[in-house]
Amino acid sequence: MSATPSLDLPKYCQQTAEAAKAASYQLASLDTSVKNSWLIGSADALVAAAEQIMEANQRDLAAAPQYGLTSAAIDRLRLDTSRIGAIATGLREIAMLPDPVGEVLDGFTRPGGLQIQKKRVPLGVVFFIYESRPNVTADAAGICVKSGNAVILRGGKEAIHSSQAIVNILAETATQFGIPPTAVQLVGTTDRAAVGHFLGLHELIDVTIPRGGESLIRRVATEATMPVIKHYDGNCHVYVDEWADLSMAVDIIENSKCQRMGVCNACESLLIHAEVAEKVVPLISERLASHKVEIRADQRALAFLPDAVTATDEDWSAEYLGPTISLAIVDSVEQAAKHINQHGSHHTDAIITNNLRSANAFTTLVDSSAVMVNASTRFNDGGVFGLGAEIGISTDKFHARGPCGLRELTTYKYIVQGSGQIRQS
Amino acid sequence: MSATPSLDLPKYCQQTAEAAKAASYQLASLDTSVKNSWLIGSADALVAAAEQIMEANQRDLAAAPQYGLTSAAIDRLRLDTSRIGAIATGLREIAMLPDPVGEVLDGFTRPGGLQIQKKRVPLGVVFFIYESRPNVTADAAGICVKSGNAVILRGGKEAIHSSQAIVNILAETATQFGIPPTAVQLVGTTDRAAVGHFLGLHELIDVTIPRGGESLIRRVATEATMPVIKHYDGNCHVYVDEWADLSMAVDIIENSKCQRMGVCNACESLLIHAEVAEKVVPLISERLASHKVEIRADQRALAFLPDAVTATDEDWSAEYLGPTISLAIVDSVEQAAKHINQHGSHHTDAIITNNLRSANAFTTLVDSSAVMVNASTRFNDGGVFGLGAEIGISTDKFHARGPCGLRELTTYKYIVQGSGQIRQS
Numbered sequence: 001m002s003a004t005p006s007l008d009l010p011k012y013c014q015q016t017a018e019a020a021k022a023a024s025y026q027l028a029s030l031d032t033s034v035k036n037s038w039l040i041g042s043a044d045a046l047v048a049a050a051e052q053i054m055e056a057n058q059r060d061l062a063a064a065p066q067y068g069l070t071s072a073a074i075d076r077l078r079l080d081t082s083r084i085g086a087i088a089t090g091l092r093e094i095a096m097l098p099d100p101v102g103e104v105l106d107g108f109t110r111p112g113g114l115q116i117q118k119k120r121v122p123l124g125v126v127f128f129i130y131e132s133r134p135n136v137t138a139d140a141a142g143i144c145v146k147s148g149n150a151v152i153l154r155g156g157k158e159a160i161h162s163s164q165a166i167v168n169i170l171a172e173t174a175t176q177f178g179i180p181p182t183a184v185q186l187v188g189t190t191d192r193a194a195v196g197h198f199l200g201l202h203e204l205i206d207v208t209i210p211r212g213g214e215s216l217i218r219r220v221a222t223e224a225t226m227p228v229i230k231h232y233d234g235n236c237h238v239y240v241d242e243w244a245d246l247s248m249a250v251d252i253i254e255n256s257k258c259q260r261m262g263v264c265n266a267c268e269s270l271l272i273h274a275e276v277a278e279k280v281v282p283l284i285s286e287r288l289a290s291h292k293v294e295i296r297a298d299q300r301a302l303a304f305l306p307d308a309v310t311a312t313d314e315d316w317s318a319e320y321l322g323p324t325i326s327l328a329i330v331d332s333v334e335q336a337a338k339h340i341n342q343h344g345s346h347h348t349d350a351i352i353t354n355n356l357r358s359a360n361a362f363t364t365l366v367d368s369s370a371v372m373v374n375a376s377t378r379f380n381d382g383g384v385f386g387l388g389a390e391i392g393i394s395t396d397k398f399h400a401r402g403p404c405g406l407r408e409l410t411t412y413k414y415i416v417q418g419s420g421q422i423r424q425s
Numbered sequence: 426m427s428a429t430p431s432l433d434l435p436k437y438c439q440q441t442a443e444a445a446k447a448a449s450y451q452l453a454s455l456d457t458s459v460k461n462s463w464l465i466g467s468a469d470a471l472v473a474a475a476e477q478i479m480e481a482n483q484r485d486l487a488a489a490p491q492y493g494l495t496s497a498a499i500d501r502l503r504l505d506t507s508r509i510g511a512i513a514t515g516l517r518e519i520a521m522l523p524d525p526v527g528e529v530l531d532g533f534t535r536p537g538g539l540q541i542q543k544k545r546v547p548l549g550v551v552f553f554i555y556e557s558r559p560n561v562t563a564d565a566a567g568i569c570v571k572s573g574n575a576v577i578l579r580g581g582k583e584a585i586h587s588s589q590a591i592v593n594i595l596a597e598t599a600t601q602f603g604i605p606p607t608a609v610q611l612v613g614t615t616d617r618a619a620v621g622h623f624l625g626l627h628e629l630i631d632v633t634i635p636r637g638g639e640s641l642i643r644r645v646a647t648e649a650t651m652p653v654i655k656h657y658d659g660n661c662h663v664y665v666d667e668w669a670d671l672s673m674a675v676d677i678i679e680n681s682k683c684q685r686m687g688v689c690n691a692c693e694s695l696l697i698h699a700e701v702a703e704k705v706v707p708l709i710s711e712r713l714a715s716h717k718v719e720i721r722a723d724q725r726a727l728a729f730l731p732d733a734v735t736a737t738d739e740d741w742s743a744e745y746l747g748p749t750i751s752l753a754i755v756d757s758v759e760q761a762a763k764h765i766n767q768h769g770s771h772h773t774d775a776i777i778t779n780n781l782r783s784a785n786a787f788t789t790l791v792d793s794s795a796v797m798v799n800a801s802t803r804f805n806d807g808g809v810f811g812l813g814a815e816i817g818i819s820t821d822k823f824h825a826r827g828p829c830g831l832r833e834l835t836t837y838k839y840i841v842q843g844s845g846q847i848r849q850s
Contacts, residue, residue, distance in 0.1 A: 025763075110810070110811060114809070252847060374842070401839075411822040416805075419800075423684055
């Protein structure tokens with residue numbers, strides 16, 4: 001389970017990835033009902049093995065102080081029957097989602113009689129790197145296998161015994177349903193060098209998905225030789241238009257910033273149209289003050305916020321993930337969009353307006369994964385969007401943008417059927 | 426036009442990319458009719474400026490010997506009124522293709538009343554690196570702008586005067602139609618270091634598309650800090666099944682291998698089912714011999730090809746792009762698929778069979794961008810697939826697979842319309 005001096009790490013990683021690749025070819029042609037039976041069977045098996053999982057979890061909890069976990073982190077690590085029940089429910093929910101594999105995205109017959117289909121197929125092998133939450137282990141495995149992919153799971157070392165217990169049960173259940181048990185593998189060593197080895201195996205691993213702090217994601221993006229779906233934090237904006245319902249604006253700003261400050265779709269910066277600034281800025285300030293949020297304001301906004309801190313250039317791109325927010329005055333929706341495209345992180349941005357032209361200009365010009373009109377930035381989420389389970393929120397534009405569910409773990413292939421056609425020119 | 430000692434290269438690249446990014450925000454909201462008017466207007470302007478373009482082309486032709494171009498390469502470089510007419514026709518054809526931008530890919534109303542649309546939008550800025558063919562300059566510019574993207578063109582130095590003349594006309598026409606002229610920019614220096622600078626600008630450039638030799642593509646894939654659509658050559662297979670029409674098999678093999686040997690969808694390897702080997706291998710050998718193609722055969726095939734060269738392990742992954750082909754005997758469609766997935770390049774592979782089970786097994790198991798049943802591998806092509814113009818054929822699975830047309834140069838964003846909704850949990 002943990003690194004042993006005798007482990008040949010490059011060989012171990014190579015063999016793990018080869019096993020995943022071999023499994024992926026079998027997974028690609030599995031009937032949906034088999035995958036769903038595995039999901040539901042795994043849910044039942046996890047509940048039945050709750051004692052065994054909690055025992056493994058005890059070993060993680062006992063080791064937690066040596067990793068210096070905070071009490072909040074230790075709480076997230078703890079499994080009880082209710083939490084194991086929630087993990088099982090998550091798998092049952094994935095079983096209910098439509099299977100993306102096999103969907104015909106396009107199809108036509110060409111002059112000469114070639115029949116062409118563009119068909120959705122799995123990506124192949126997913127290397128998933130994630131934080132120390134044992135529930136994510138089951139969730140990620142469920143999403144990957146349902147979309148026809150094999151997965152190599154690299155969870156945080158603090159949860160390795162819990163994750164291994166869960167993966168053992170998922171793999172045993174797989175065997176029962178004729179699914180290769182190597183469809184779901186947990187990296188069985190906590191050696192950090194293992195990640196580097198996997199990131200070099202682009203012929204075996206089709207995509208890497210890192211979740212965690214920005215430094216981890218940057219390291220993975222730099223080292224990976226295969227595509228990476230990146231999941232950075234967001235510098236999300238709320239823009240209060242000249243034609244906004246100001247009371248709605250204050251409510252949405254409060255919700256976007258304060259409902260959960262540490263998440264990627266929390267608001268970090270406010271842009272206020274000059275025409276309404278005098279009226280709305282004091283209301284916003286008062287509401288945010290009730291949550292102890294400090295405002296860093298530009299020169300023009302300071303006129304309405306005499307006690308606020310002056311914003312520096314760094315504030316416009318800052319992702320505070322805490323009780324601080326920046327605020328600037330703008331003169332038009334175009335100027336707001338320009339500011340957001342320049343300083344934002346292309347994650348989630350909202351406009352508050354009752355004017356259709358402003359709404360259209362904002363949604364067209366702002367280059368972000370989700371653009372909200374009169375709604376909280378907190379709604380950028382796979383569950384809210386009806387995608388069902390998600391494996392992350394992509395901050396890239398390439399391949400997948402925003403919440404990544406089952407479909408985002410697929411690609412397509414062209415299937416061309418002929419009757420002996422050869423090409424003449 | 427060419428490198429001058431006084432050029433501040435990093436600054437030049439930064440400014441070029443910034444101008445492209447600024448143009449891309451305008452392009453994203455352009456009406457289709459404006460883009461089409463630009464395409465048709467540019468076609469007319471190119472024809473009208475034929476003399477001027479041919480003059481620039483003369484300068485490239487005069488310099489060709491100093492670059493050591495072959496006579497075939499010099500011929501590809503040469504522009505006359507007929508070729509300029511063909512370039513213009515290419516732009517008019519792009520005008521006739523449907524505009525992918527603005528397509529609503531999905532849309533629904535969620536509980537609570539949020540109205541969500543998933544809408545197709547341009548990627549932003551494309552950095553396109555290509556060989557010395559002036560017609561590609563206009564074609565790539567047309568594809569990028571039609572799909573709402575700004576493009577930075579880095580053509581081969583051997584064609585720089587011709588390309589610059591073409592780009593000048595495209596940019597002048599853009600201004601006439603209210604399109605920013607920096608929507609289409611040619612890198613104005615032949616300094617190789619410019620490519621490296623552009624590859625570092627991931628905040629301004631959304632995707633890089635290199636076309637050319639494998640070493641160029643590998644260099645770009647390694648150095649690029651943004652996503653890359655790779656366009657490697659293909660190690661394409663034809664598998665002759667137990668249930669094949671053998672005469673069709675020989676015709677398709679001849680076409681796949683010999684119609685154009687130097688292209689990425691030419692066949693490089695043959696797999697023959699053991700049951701039909703004795704009958705079909707001599708026929709294939711005879712047909713290929715008429716094109717002077719040498720066969721490298723595995724041990725079992727040598728029984729039917731006494732004079733053939735024995736294949737080495739390297740032959741199974743080789744992309745000859747010339748008059749050589751490898752040939753192996755297999756015992757099942759599954760074994761053929763396994764060989765292809767292990768040694769192939771995931772580009773284009775064909776099965777010849779009249780058996781439905783074999784066809785389904787092959788198309789499901791073979792992990793390639795296009796899988797052909799009873800048709801030549803040469804049909805993997807954007808024009809053949811009805812995509813219209815293509816900017817390359819992706820050998821990746823991520824984002825785009827196979828021919829990359831207008832749609833493959835887009836991404837999507839979620840547009841969420843509410844009426845004051847805030848998130849409760």
